[in-house]
Amino acid sequence: MKRFSIGYRTVKTAIGTAIAIAIAQYFDLTYYVSAGILTILCVQPTKKKSVQAVYTRFVASLIGMIFAFVSFELFAYHPLVFAGMLLLFIPILVSLQVTDGFVSSAVIMMHIYVAGHFSWTLVGNELALMAVGYGVGLAVNMYMPDSQKELTYYTTRIEELYRTIFLKIASYLRDGDTSWGGQEIIEAFQLLDDAKSIAFKDVENHFTRRQNDYYRYFDMREQQLEIMDRMLPKITALPIIVQEAAIVADFLQDLGEHVHSGNTAHHYREKLTQVKEDFAQLPLPQNHEEFLAQAALYQFIEEMDRYLEIKQSFIGLKLAKKRPN
Structure with missing residues (x-):
């Protein structure tokens, strides 16, 4: 059995997730635990990869919000509509080379689906979650041990x-x-x-x-x-x-x-x-x-x-x- 150990990246992920959730909860954001998920996705092995992760996830999330608005408002808030949306959404992420942001963008789109309506308040909430989650993930990953x-x-x-x-x-x-x-x-x-x-x-x-x-x-x-x-x-x-x-x-x-x-x-x-x-x-x-x-x-x-x-x-x-x- 492999020796049990806790690395610095694990520690940063745990601390960053807790901070992100606490901040989102403090500002009374809906789905505040999602800020922790977004932070987890942005803690990478190196600083450059972390910046790239934030970029791809932010771009993919914005595109996802647009797709959700058009699909759900134009058709219906229905699982089949969600499936059809993903059939178009994923190839676009591939063409834009931001496929790493699919999971985080899916989280945002599911929030909109669960809400059952699209409003500026919801948009502001999702943007705030992105700012907190991605921001904290980027911040905690700025510390790297000296090699x-x-x-x-x-x-x-x-x-x-x-x-x-x-x-x-x-x-x-x-x-x-x-x-x-x-x-x-x-x-x-x-x-x-x-x-x-x-x-x-x-x-x-x-x-x-x-x-x-x-x-x-x-x-x-x-x-x-x-x-x-x-x-x-x-x-x-x-x-x-x-x-x-x-x-x-x-x-x-x-x-x-x-x-x-x-x-x-x-x-x-x-x-x-x-x-x-x-x-x-x-x-x-x-x-x-x-x-x-x-x-x-x-x-x-x-x-x-x-x-x-x-x-x-x-x-x-x-x-x-x-x-x-």
Whole structure:
């Protein structure tokens, strides 16, 4: 069974619903509990989605009031008329791209149906319910918890996993250690997926922000991880450990010990160039197995160059600019 918990969105929904009902009841609005329903519909995961929710529901509710007036007054306050009205009303909401507001608009139309007549007093009451319900929903959703701590945690944890991956590969190339199962790669993919989701929400909670440095950072790390996942079989399938393996191991050891959010990729690309030069000075393969091993390591360092190229295109996170590496 899933662990019981109460999130901040649940708390906001409960508080906002109570406030909306209390305000509507204080002003003696008919159907005052509906203000709470409208508030519930407007509490969304992010600020931008909440604003969009208020917009779609307000537009749909106004259109619904017009449809109710025309349909009920022109024909009759009858269930079949209501059904016929919905047959036309829903496609119009779809064409206007405000289908999310259908439920709230249906609440307004049902109020008119129950009233059995259309008057300016009823219109004023429904507009007041909309103002209270949507207004309170928007107000309580303006508070969003700061995601900086979570984003920092994910950044640190992902870098730890990358560090472990490089050191494990270096250990294999140097000592032939095959005990590592690659579980850090699986965990890193999952963490990156979660981290990008949080970073995207952070953008959605700022009206003037169109991008997030953390989102671009995690996206960059995801591209690197795909390269790491692709190149790992080239290493684990080495038929024999050749001299080049020790050179690559030293490079990965150095790289793994200096994984961080800053941008020192240019420095390590220069080191990778030196690795290639060291490769060129080594003797040619003496047999087929040595040839296959050397070819795999050459492919590996080309993939590592692509890995570093991706990092080099990223300016680095601000929190990392103070770090020495």
